[in-house]
Amino acid sequence: MIQPKPHSIAIYARTATISQGESTGLDAQEARCRREAARRGVMVMRVYRDEGSGLRLSRPGLDALRAAVADKQVTAIIVDSPGRLARDGENYATLLAEWRRARVVIIVAGQAA
Numbered sequence: 001m002i003q004p005k006p007h008s009i010a011i012y013a014r015t016a017t018i019s020q021g022e023s024t025g026l027d028a029q030e031a032r033c034r035r036e037a038a039r040r041g042v043m044v045m046r047v048y049r050d051e052g053s054g055l056r057l058s059r060p061g062l063d064a065l066r067a068a069v070a071d072k073q074v075t076a077i078i079v080d081s082p083g084r085l086a087r088d089g090e091n092y093a094t095l096l097a098e099w100r101r102a103r104v105v106i107i108v109a110g111q112a113a
Helices: 026-040 060-070 089-101
Strands: 009-015 044-051 076-079 105-108
Touching: 009 026, 009 060, 026 044, 026 076, 044 060, 060 089
Parallel strands: 009 044, 009 076, 076 105
Antiparallel strands: none
16 A cells, blocks of 8 residues: 655545535545545645536646645545546546656545555
8 A cells, every 4th residue: 555645645625516415515525535544544734625517627726736736745635536536537637647747646535545
């Protein structure tokens, strides 16, 4: 299991709308991601959140996360599901390639390490 530096873990959560149900809302996603961090024995440095479409690559929270990765402040990102990062396959591939070059580990909550 890859163990990123404890001070460099971030959570990313996104909902398509403010009114999404409790199981898919931002707080629920963050809670599942925090449980994953605790299960792995790592501490979360920061949480980045967005409310809006996953079809756009430019979102305030995602933009801030990408900047933190570029500044080498983040070495691992925990998400509730891959679809939280992007709904468009090309955008998803762009993020993965960008973060792979930066040696960032993507952790999906609930998946085996």
